[in-house]
Amino acid sequence: MPTLEDVSKRAGVSTATASKVLSNTPYFTDETRQKVMQAVKELGYIPNLAARALSTGKTHIIAVVFPYVYEAIFTDPNVMHILAGIETECTSRGYNILLSTPNLSANEVDHHYLQLIQSGYLDGILAIDAYPEASALEPAQAKGIPSVAIGYGTTDHYVRHNDRAGGRAIGEHLLALGHTQIGIIDVPEVMNYGVQERLIGLRTACVEANIDFEALPIRHGDWSTASGAKCAAELLTTHPDLTALLCMNDRMAMGAIQQTREMGRDIPGDLSITGYDDIPTAAFLVPPLTTVSQRAPEQGQVAARMLFDILDGGKPDPVELPPQLMVRQSSGPATWPLNTM
Amino acid sequence: MPTLEDVSKRAGVSTATASKVLSNTPYFTDETRQKVMQAVKELGYIPNLAARALSTGKTHIIAVVFPYVYEAIFTDPNVMHILAGIETECTSRGYNILLSTPNLSANEVDHHYLQLIQSGYLDGILAIDAYPEASALEPAQAKGIPSVAIGYGTTDHYVRHNDRAGGRAIGEHLLALGHTQIGIIDVPEVMNYGVQERLIGLRTACVEANIDFEALPIRHGDWSTASGAKCAAELLTTHPDLTALLCMNDRMAMGAIQQTREMGRDIPGDLSITGYDDIPTAAFLVPPLTTVSQRAPEQGQVAARMLFDILDGGKPDPVELPPQLMVRQSSGPATWPLNTM
DNA sequence: ATTTTATAGTTAAGCGGTTAACTATATACT
DNA sequence: AGTATATAGTTAACCGCTTAACTATAAAAT
Incomplete structure (x- = not known):
């Protein structure tokens, strides 16, 4: 795997120049840019995300947390639709989704989950919080990690179905x-x-x-x-x-x-x-x-946008999505007196 | 966020000692271990994963890839059950799951996906490959990233339902x-x-x-x-x-x-x-x-195990899971001649 | 008594980026 | 002419952790 140093050597510039050219910093001649770009292409250079993360403190990873509060959460259509909505938004912003399913049902908090939260690996957290009592976000908030709850969490930032x-x-x-x-x-x-x-x-x-x-x-x-x-x-x-x-x-x-x-x-x-x-x-x-x-995909999308807003320094207001009544043929006028068997 | 250096200072040892104590390297007195552990606890130290990843080259992240070959993949029960199986196995091994949904339907390969693969962020890849023609793993294999296909991929390593x-x-x-x-x-x-x-x-x-x-x-x-x-x-x-x-x-x-x-x-x-x-x-x-x-959860679990085996240097054989016939009441003896309307 | 070996710890060099601080030149402004 | 400003690039520190290489002491072996 070629590194920035390889690129800079081949282009005949310093690593700083190479790095800055790649991040579109101003004040470089077209010639220099060309040289760097050429070297990048020839070497097939791809930045190492771990190094970048260490240096910038940003990983471009956000965690989607759904607690194991009930079985078969992976096949709950609502949850999965929310996930789909999140995915759409994150992909379009170049963020990656890390799945986390902490076990909050036990008395103790999930240790692995706590480690993850505080590991600096996560730029933000989206949690599906079913109850105010069992919020997956409390430890995250305590550490000041940007987070948005979907459902009935206790965070300042949340989106939920009304x-x-x-x-x-x-x-x-x-x-x-x-x-x-x-x-x-x-x-x-x-x-x-x-x-x-x-x-x-x-x-x-x-x-x-x-x-x-x-x-x-x-x-x-x-x-x-x-x-x-x-x-x-x-x-x-x-x-x-x-x-x-x-x-x-x-x-x-x-x-x-x-x-x-x-x-x-x-x-x-x-x-x-x-x-x-x-x-x-x-x-x-x-x-x-x-x-x-419940407009689940929208919930996911709105929550993701809200998180990105926070990451950009904003303070978005909570959102309550109004329900959407889908009237179909299983309901009709009451017939009275009832024609019983 | 406290760092290893903070820990080592407080414990009165070098960062090397602190690091080694934390990874259970031999040759340390109980006293030294105690001092380090004490400092860790007092400071609430959690290792920074990006730094660790940069240093070791291992991220403990594996990507689960499902191509957007068809709509509503997030609500396909089979796919989600596979995911659940993967999740079980990964969590128990302390690995994190990163979700990736590259767009393979277009003529060009998904750029973001390619970047991700080569970014050094991934220890391995599990891909749900529906067709041999549209394998999400080809670029990964080309780069020598350990990968296992679930379904009809073209990799050496795969698990599929028969x-x-x-x-x-x-x-x-x-x-x-x-x-x-x-x-x-x-x-x-x-x-x-x-x-x-x-x-x-x-x-x-x-x-x-x-x-x-x-x-x-x-x-x-x-x-x-x-x-x-x-x-x-x-x-x-x-x-x-x-x-x-x-x-x-x-x-x-x-x-x-x-x-x-x-x-x-x-x-x-x-x-x-x-x-x-x-x-x-x-x-x-x-x-x-x-x-x-199709025993989807098992497919996921087996695939994950296979990947971990590869990461441990093994060369696991492909697996074909036999089907499981579920005979219930919607099928019965043929009645002939047919009692038509 | 001297060399090995085991034990216990430290120093410092990476890993691969980013970026503040600095140098150097050309152009514009009093 | 002298100073300010814009342009173009470099140097080197830093992010936080791991680990090879090294030092130092005590116990065991020759």
Whole structure:
């Protein structure tokens, strides 16, 4: 691997000149520039990033951190879409992405992760923080490393989906269609902070429509399709008068759809079903699923931009992305009195 | 940020001693070790990785490369599972993962990617190579950077799913159930090399069972659920005598299942449907989908181990992971003569 | 008593860039 | 003519860590 010294020797200049020419510093004759460039080309010179990093203190690496708070995070469509958004932005800026998956679930903090953060290897950090309590960014902030949280972190800088508005939007949608008997399929409180926010938004929508939110039947799944089917079965059996099922993610909604059809009820004729997330499959289900998009790729992009802004010395304000209601065919007007079996 | 020099001063030793103590070099008194460790702890010293990298030539970073050969690669469950497998192995060895998504689709090679490869920032490369023609590893190999391909690359070192055996296995499964009229839903040749291999395996199974493979009706989808439904509709309309649909991925199989039910036919009573990949949802579909697992996490893990073996000076042999047939309820005995609508 | 060997530590030379500080010349300004 | 300024390039220190080569002492071997 040729070094800057090789280049400078071949070009007949000092390493300082070679270095400066390569970084487009002014005050060099075209001739000198040509000589250096020529040498670079002939030798196939590529700067050594470790040396540059040591010298400048900048690595052009940013870490994307997603804590192992739950299994299968690598296949969570939301998380991966966020990652895709980050990737787009970073690549276009010439930054590299380093993946880190610290184990925050244990009592002790992940040692390897702490080392990495303080190693000077990272120009900045983007963390997917699901809860304020288990923030991956606290140690980073303590060390003054520029960082942006995606979700419910405790940093000054964050971008998140407005779950409260999302819950309210989907609620208002169903209420506007005349639904008053709505069954809810969510997940246990500990599994997601955003879901709690959505429930608050949903309650607001109910209050404004004079519906008793507390009276709505609710079941806790675990995000999986299977649990959605199970919860739907329970809800429809114990509350045959329900005209809608509101699910906190699309996969559980898929399960609910299957289960509902299994029980011989038409969607949306007899029952409306809504999801959350707008996963790619949602639009292709039969019937296509009414859901809420969290605009995950945008979250990633916005977070990355925010981080670059900080690196440039800016002080960007937090961003709350409004939800995007995707009305499709799985929700329709409430039919009342219900045409039960 | 405290440096080694700070540590050595505080401990009253030379930086060499401090450095060696930290790397467990022999020939030091316990007293000296204690002094150094004490200083490290008091100062909260963390080695600067850029400096270490410059000095040792090792960064402990390996790049995971997935070319942008098709859209939505970040949500391809197989790719993400491979990534998860890699992550597990790398984390346990104290290596960091740098994500790279070069654009190989254009005529020119990705410049940023080439720079990265030759920058000395990478100890090794793991690439997901879908085709021998568009290998992300060629430039890396040219520079002598340790690299392992996952899929159909051109490197000495690779790990791949045995698609041929997989195609054969799923074929033999259907044939053993008595199916002879099998409709195939695959994707255009250019979209995936592995699929071509599966078809070869399938043909072998047919030949051995005295079935004319060439006569089997086939439709090309695009991996999506919607395309699966469309192809299924076409096949079942033009060939009402089909008793099975063999799909080249699970998502198309999902579409096929929906479409088939829409058309009033029972699965597996009237028609067997199989997928490929064994995505997480596959087991929870109604009916649960018979499919083939590519064992993606294992591919990732094996590839990572292989790379570490190379880094340790080894010369590991390529690995072909045998397919894992997941027989579930979407496939059953062929019923003949067919009970058509 | 002298040479080996093992133990315990230090000095200083890299690794490959960047950049502040400096030198040197040509041009422009009083 | 003398000073300021713009232009063009060099020297050498520095970033923080590793490690080969060296010094120095004590214990073991000859």
